[in-house]
Amino acid sequence: MRKFLTFTVLVCALTILSSCQAFERQSVKQKEEVQVLVPKYNVEAVFPKGESAIRTPDGANALDLETPLRCYVNWETQQMLLTLPFNNAAFKLERANRNDPLPRFEVMGYTFETKPAEQALLQLTDEAGIKLVAKDAPYDQISGDNLRGEFADIVDMITQAAEIFYTYDAQKKVMTLSRKVEMMLYTPPSRPFLLAALDVLRGAGITDMTPNWADYSILFDADVEVRNKVLNLIDYFEESPYLVAYDISIFKIFPNDKCDIEWKKLLDTFEFGTITTAQTSVIGRVLTTTNDINLETLSRFVGQNGRVVPVAEGKFVVPNQWLSRFDIGKCGLMKCAEAELSVLAKANVIDDNRIISEITLENTQGQITTFKTRNKLGENLLMIGLPNELFGVKAPRSETVIFMVPRLIRTLETTETIKNSI
Numbered sequence: 001m002r003k004f005l006t007f008t009v010l011v012c013a014l015t016i017l018s019s020c021q022a023f024e025r026q027s028v029k030q031k032e033e034v035q036v037l038v039p040k041y042n043v044e045a046v047f048p049k050g051e052s053a054i055r056t057p058d059g060a061n062a063l064d065l066e067t068p069l070r071c072y073v074n075w076e077t078q079q080m081l082l083t084l085p086f087n088n089a090a091f092k093l094e095r096a097n098r099n100d101p102l103p104r105f106e107v108m109g110y111t112f113e114t115k116p117a118e119q120a121l122l123q124l125t126d127e128a129g130i131k132l133v134a135k136d137a138p139y140d141q142i143s144g145d146n147l148r149g150e151f152a153d154i155v156d157m158i159t160q161a162a163e164i165f166y167t168y169d170a171q172k173k174v175m176t177l178s179r180k181v182e183m184m185l186y187t188p189p190s191r192p193f194l195l196a197a198l199d200v201l202r203g204a205g206i207t208d209m210t211p212n213w214a215d216y217s218i219l220f221d222a223d224v225e226v227r228n229k230v231l232n233l234i235d236y237f238e239e240s241p242y243l244v245a246y247d248i249s250i251f252k253i254f255p256n257d258k259c260d261i262e263w264k265k266l267l268d269t270f271e272f273g274t275i276t277t278a279q280t281s282v283i284g285r286v287l288t289t290t291n292d293i294n295l296e297t298l299s300r301f302v303g304q305n306g307r308v309v310p311v312a313e314g315k316f317v318v319p320n321q322w323l324s325r326f327d328i329g330k331c332g333l334m335k336c337a338e339a340e341l342s343v344l345a346k347a348n349v350i351d352d353n354r355i356i357s358e359i360t361l362e363n364t365q366g367q368i369t370t371f372k373t374r375n376k377l378g379e380n381l382l383m384i385g386l387p388n389e390l391f392g393v394k395a396p397r398s399e400t401v402i403f404m405v406p407r408l409i410r411t412l413e414t415t416e417t418i419k420n421s422i
Contacts (some may be wrong), residue, residue: 064330065213066198069191071314071331073247075295078405080377081352084243085412086188091234093227096182096219100170102152103128110147110154117142117162118177124154125175130168135178139164163224185218185230192409194218196243196317197233199324203344204229233319242320243409244347244355249295249313250328250338252388254398255306261399262305263384266293269301276379279371284385286359286371291378295403298382302401311338311400317409318347337391338400340364347406353377355406363391380405 064070105128112120117139118132125132128151140162147154155175159166165181168174187193194216201209201218204226210219222230255261263285266275270292277288287293302308312332318324323346329339340363348356353376361368361383368390373381383402391400 065211066330069195070316071312073249073313073315075247075405078247078407080407082245082407082409083412084190084192084409085414086190086193086237087414090186090188090216091237092186093230093234094184094186096184097167098169099166100168102155102168102175103130103170105151106149107151107154108148111145113143114141115143116140117158117164120144120158121155121175121177124151129173131172131174133174133176135176137177139177139179160224165224180221180223183220183222183227183230185220187216187218189216192243192245192317195315196319196324199316199326200233200319200322201226201230202325202327203323233322236319236322237411238413240320240349241411241413242349243411244318244320244345244349244357245315245407245409246318246326246343246345246357247313247315247405247407248326248343249403250311250332250341250400251302252309252311252338252398252400253302253306254309254396258397261302261384265305266301270297276375277373279373281369281371283369283387283390284361284371284383286373287382287384288373288375289380289382291380293380293382298403311336316343316345318345320347320349322346337388337393341368341391341400343402349408352408352410355408357381357406359383359404361386361402375406377406377408 107124110124112123116137118134118137120142122132142158142161144158147157155166159177164177164179167176167178167181169176185197187197194211194213197218198209198211201220206220206222206226208221211217212219253261266287274290274292275287276290279286299308312328314326314331316324316326323344326343326345328341328343332339342362344360344362346358348358350356354374355377356372356374358370358372359381360370369386371381371383375381381402381404383404384399386400386402388398388400
């Protein structure tokens with residue numbers, strides 16, 4: 001009896017071990033069928049030890065096709081209100097790379113429970129004779145109950161639920177999954193529209209973009225969230241007719257007596273009412289002024305109180321109720337302390353004469369300060385009291401000043417083809 005029990009236990013153990021090995025082989029086989037791409041770049045092969053400082057020279061990096069348009073402001077002939085016609089059909093967002101149609105066949109009652117998206121697609125692609133490649137798996141886990149319909153429709157449902165993209169190569173019969181794909185955004189042939197699209201994408205955190213100024217397009221990598229934001233931006237132009245353009249000048253002041261700039265002297269220099277509002281934030285203050293305080297009169301005032309060093313000037317465009325970004329380094333010296341400073345703006349147009357602006361200053365360390373102002377068309381924004389210690393400059397004593405002029409662009413939809421850029 002004892003020998004029989006021993007033999008029975010031994011047989012059971014061998015059976016379990018054999019089943020575990022079979023399950024392990026099956027799991028390994030299943031994992032191999034979903035190929036996960038791993039980058040093969042060898043950094044040391046490109047930059048051997050001791051030569052990691054090799055990089056693209058600053059002179060080449062400084063070439064930016066936006067510079068002639070972005071970094072020039074005609075302060076003497078500013079149009080406070082501009083009407084800009086556009087054809088909404090010119091807006092288009094599409095995949096930049098080829099994506100072949102999937103083969104046609106019916107899926108009948110496909111059910112799966114809590115699987116990563118790549119595993120949920122594996123059974124479908126396997127039955128279709130398609131190799132599945134997951135570039136950056138694992139993806140979100142999803143479930144499906146009795147899915148029926150065209151193969152392409154089911155693939156769309158699964159990838160959309162997991163917020164990923166697929167690309168199909170019909171010749172090689174390979175489906176590639178990824179979180180991001182290259183996309184091309186086409187805008188109306190007008191520079192303010194292209195600038196607005198660039199600034200909104202930067203406001204969404206996208207920094208690696210390639211604009212084409214000949215066909216008014218932007219090439220960029222996008223995940224599902226960014227793609228949806230861009231689609232909403234396109235829809236926006238059908239609903240709201242306003243853009244806000246900000247002309248901006250940044251300079252720093254080194255006081256003559258190495259003390260603080262006495263900004264209260266503005267009240268003695270200019271008539272009462274020239275400064276309409278003054279607000280304090282965590283760091284710095286923002287003044288709303290009439291056009292009596294413009295770049296010329298402001299430069300004259302600060303020149304009497306210290307040495308003025310220009311940092312940058314330029315322009316950026318904000319669609320109504322959207323967030324846009326202006327990077328100082330794009331229009332300033334690459335090695336200046338303020339090159340890492342960015343100005344983010346969200347504009348809310350009340351009517352043809354009033355704008356609410358939410359201005360945020362940030363650098364690579366995070367948010368520095370934020371202001372919320374309400375101004376009339378023709379009024380300017382002056383940000384003062386920004387010590388250069390914010391940018392790591394402790395001596396000599398100095399501060400950065402930001403002067404901004406909001407302008408209104410009213411868009412006018414038309415069915416005509418717009419040939420001339422503005």
